[in-house]
Amino acid sequence: MYNVVVVGATGAVGREILKVLEERNFPVGELRLCATARSAGKQVVFRGQTHTVEETTPEVFEGMDIALFAGGAASKEFGPAAVEKGCVVIDNSSHFRLDPQVPLVVPEVNPEDVKWHRGIIANPNCSTIIMVVPLKAIKDVAGVKRVVVSTYQAVSGAGLEAIEELTAQTKAVLEGGEYPPKVFPYQIAFNLIPHIDVFQEMDYTKEEWKMVRETRKILHDERLAVTATTVRVPVYRCHSEAINVETEEKISAQRAREVLAAFPGIVVMDNPAQKEYPMPLYCAHRDEVFVGRIREDNSLERGLNFWVVADQLRKGAATNAVQIAELLLEYRCLRVK
Template structure:
């Protein structure tokens, strides 16, 4: 059984790693929990075992087969040391995603890319993962020429601090107190913020460019036309996306629905007559990507509209990484 290390074990994604390894019965020999100096010495319980959290150092990976990195600056600092020690790193940060020597993998979309890793495999951005799982059956069915995506991203995408800030602001509002913000640039309660991460080239944010460039890399189509607008909304968990797709060949909407219904990792919830469609409230704590509001875009000849929802901590982060580890086994 492989020895597994989790770097960032005490954070939101790290804790989700623990939950998912147990749920999926992932075979684990030794489990090494690593975090910052501040968290070292804490104990965490997993599968009846009490495990002490250790400080992450360059020597933390001796004897480790798979190192799951929860994200953040620890990846650039410690991933090379983990690889030198003989571990395969599955990294949840953005550090290696666009490196041409590092596969960027979503198991339902491009599992074969795992084969050419050189010690590091990157986990895509959460919004990208949710989008490409829904895109894949349509890409296989009819090809994809252009994508326009607008996201409605939950506060948990900013970690535990994001969740706490929304909860604190709602409590303050109910009590008539002043609303304070630290994690987000503006109040997030009862508001939407059309900026996630820093502004970059062309006044697109880093999050928007991630969705463009990562999707092109995952599908191995460098000239796929993609444009994104990413928005933070006052939802605790699960990201939603409005996706407009222009296909290469014209397909009937029933063909699209059938392809999505038969796709791995997708659940279709699409019954307008019964007022049924995906929502964050019902997709939270689930590993599937939910697709609904599937309809023709009548403004162009080969257009399709989708509404897509997925739990960005699970499928958008931890579950996808554990699925990559399963591919390695």
């Protein structure tokens, strides 16, 4: 059994981490739940036992084996302190992802990278995780030269407040009223916002650059051409992505279906004649990455189009983090060498 601390336990990702730990029967010995001072004192039930949430301090990591950070500023502030106390940190924030000393891991894609950790392992951006799983399947058989991706991202990716804003805003609009946006820059109800996170160089957003840089690191290919457009949509759960891939070798749509269906963590849902394709409504609360609309690019000799949907709170965050913890046990590399 292993002593586990969850930081950010009362947020959307933190709650999901606890669900996944319980569902996957992770060998948790002592469990500590931490959050900000505002959330300290709340009660959370795990495996039938009630736990009181503590304020995050360096002392909470004493005697713990694994620290699962649900994201946010706490990672930068307390991640190194957790390592000093002997914890291995699995971090959902963006703070450590591009650090060359920190593995960035998707277990179906680059599991071996956990072996060289120095106390911190980064969980990639949710949109990146969802994309690199099918990309790895295609890359292994046909190579990948270029990726063009457009995302359709659920509001829960922005936290519990975003979920509440969509609900309240939708209700207000339907009743003829108004609900001024607080989480998003514009009304999200009955709208799309082509803007996630802050704008950076070349007028791409930080979310878009994450998909570029993290994908290259995970796939160990700094030459890979990736360009992204990320869009917020009025959906509660599951991010969807339209992906166009230019491969190094020609691969037919049928071969791609076979390759994707055989890859760990992927469910192929691709039957246009029967109107079968992945949709957020039917992929929520699942851990798999669903792939459909697989077809050859009519404009490019070695091109492939496909549509991907996955629950970003689970595979895009909580489940991937717990899978990393499972790899630490499988590879017996929990301790820093």
